Every structure is written in C-alpha cells, then in structure tokens.
Amino acid sequence: MAALVAAVPARATQDTSLLAVPLTRAPGQSLEALRVTYAPGEASRPHVHGRDAYVYVLSGRIRSQVEGQPVRSYVAGQSWFEPAGVRHLVSANASDRAPASMLVVFVGVLKAQP
Numbered sequence: 001m002a003a004l005v006a007a008v009p010a011r012a013t014q015d016t017s018l019l020a021v022p023l024t025r026a027p028g029q030s031l032e033a034l035r036v037t038y039a040p041g042e043a044s045r046p047h048v049h050g051r052d053a054y055v056y057v058l059s060g061r062i063r064s065q066v067e068g069q070p071v072r073s074y075v076a077g078q079s080w081f082e083p084a085g086v087r088h089l090v091s092a093n094a095s096d097r098a099p100a101s102m103l104v105v106f107v108g109v110l111k112a113q114p
Helices: none
Strands: 004-006 014-022 029-038 047-049 052-059 061-066 072-075 079-082 087-093 100-109
Touching: 052 061, 052 072, 061 100, 072 079
Parallel strands: none
Antiparallel strands: 004 047, 014 029, 029 100, 047 087, 052 079, 052 100, 061 072, 061 087
C-alpha cells in the first residue's frame, strides 16, 4: 500500500488507486483516494499512516482501532478520521462470510514517485 509508512498485511488486501493529485492551495501537499477491499476475515497488521486519512465504509463492516481509542465497528455509510502518525492497531473485515470495502482519502505531503 503506497499510502502507508509501514505496513505488512496479514493477508493481501485489494487496493485500487482512484485518484492522486496535488492540492493547488497547499503546495507540497496531495490528496490520494483508494478503494481498499478486505476478503472475508481478512485484516492488516498494525501500521502507521504518514498522512491524515478520512475513511468511508462502502460495503460490509470494518473493525478499526487507533492507538488510545477502543476498537470500533463501522458499517456501510459510516466514516471516521485517522490523524497522521497515530498507530493503527486494528484494521479488519468484521465478517468471515462477506467482503468489505472502504474509500480511504489521504491528505498530506506529496509521495515520492519511484
């Protein structure tokens, strides 16, 4: 996942890049939108995002926890905010029967292109 500072998925997620653009009124900053899909029972390992993230559940149910907060479950239509640099302890599909997907919008320093 290009938007992560450090991440090692427990099982691979399906990440689809939707948009990556510089912000015109914030030089050096960008907006990147991804669709992240977890297979049934799938989860990511703890990680840290280098940019602020707005997350919106598109389908299914997602369990999420950032450091200092309780684990929460979100269903399609619900959203939350993750500040840059905060350890993301839980990110998982809450169902072992159906996939779950979310729109993740990162805002922050432009990513270096390989």
